[in-house]
Amino acid sequence: RASYHRGLEHVCDSDEFLRRLEYALKARSDESFMIIARIDAGNAVNGSWKEAARRARAVRALGVEAVIPMARTKESLEAFRHEFPDNDMVLLTGTYFNGLHPDEIRKYGFQIIMYPLCTIIASVAGVIELWRGVQKTGIAKMDPDRAREAREEIEAAIGLPEFWEIEKETVEAAHKDYTGCAPAGYEGYNQKRT
Template identity: 30%
Template sequence: MDSGSRLRALIRDDDILVCPGAHDPMTAMAIERAGFDAVYMTGYGTSLSRAGVPDAGLITMPEMVANANAVQEAVDVPVLGDADNGYGNATNVVRTVREYIKTGVGGIHIEDQSFPKRCGHVGGRRVISRDEAVGKFRAAADVRDDRDEDFYIVARTDARGAVGGSLEEAVERANAYCDAGADAAFVEGLADEEEVARASEAVDAPLLYNLAGISPRLDPEELEVLGYDLVIYPGLAMQATVTAVYNYASKLDTAGTEAFVEIEEAFEGLPFGFHEFSGFPEIVEQEERYMPAGETEKYDGTLGADVREK
């Protein structure tokens, strides 16, 4: 099964699908190692890690597509990617969906924000008209149907958090977008638990919950009871990485090598070695399979980690 088929099957399953957020192949690999069935490629994390800029419409579609391709290539589990607002109008959405399909990811979400868009949990968001947004989701669905029927399209609306936005408007938009062909709905920026429940009751489609920013901190089990089908944690790898690097870099400044030894020992506590995690054993296996006999003798009697070990 390809990523789209597997992602669809996981979302149809009775249990809620939990998708921790990754911003690059390395963090996606760590999430897969932790035992999760799917990975979410965060747009904020991609923008910050690849360009050092916030999620404010500053990163381009080719940069996002390249990262989606790299993330999906690094893991076996399906990836759900952030496609921002489709990077333009309905004609731009046509190319955006085509390009994401080529990456091999299982699906994407597209939002109804105007350009330049911004993170769904900061102020200043604006949305395009409902009619224009419906046209964009019709375009996305047509590309899916033409190129890959299993590719999963999630319709995100930021109407709740936009100026003068209401939950009722957001729900109406979510239903309209799914009527236009989107596979699932994503009502961004719900303010409290009552709104989380009301959105689930009113939207007639599979539902994604974004646990970030102002979102109520509900456990997956609670969201499942409320009727949600998948939950993403976009900031997980991004914030964990910044926190760990900052803390250990600060220690390095005061404690010197002792701080580096501390993080080495922490890594040794993981159920895999660093070179195994990076994929070195697979390189050795390829050398043994495809290169002239005796190629791997270079590992005998040399200094350094034995990367032949699983």
């Protein structure tokens, strides 16, 4: 439901929840593929951490290896672990911007820490900031050193340095000694050779 994203959470009844996981387990064709049960009962309307713990025990009995109880704060981590002190399942949790340090989360017995939405929110925030600046000033401002660093990381990730070496020996053999220049936008109007 869309209301989930404004803090109004609902969960299906326990039988339906378990039935879905039973089908997931039956559908698994590779035993190394981990089935993780997401348990929203601690934050749900009329929910409780006691119910979240009950569901964790029920999915463990089904053969599910890991749970994510959607404990998002120190208080909710403590509440879940108070109700579910067991240490025989993999426990996952998410943390957000300015959240708890991983060492603190691990103290509660959580082995896997996720950062949901962080990448997309940070990306979109950067795009919004850039284009608001263009809208106000007509200039796409970005720190040149950071822009160069990001571009170099992208180029390395997609393998461009290796392709440049191949091209030096093939289609760009006539320009083998060309060292290049900084891409437009990183040095301002003065495109220095590199």
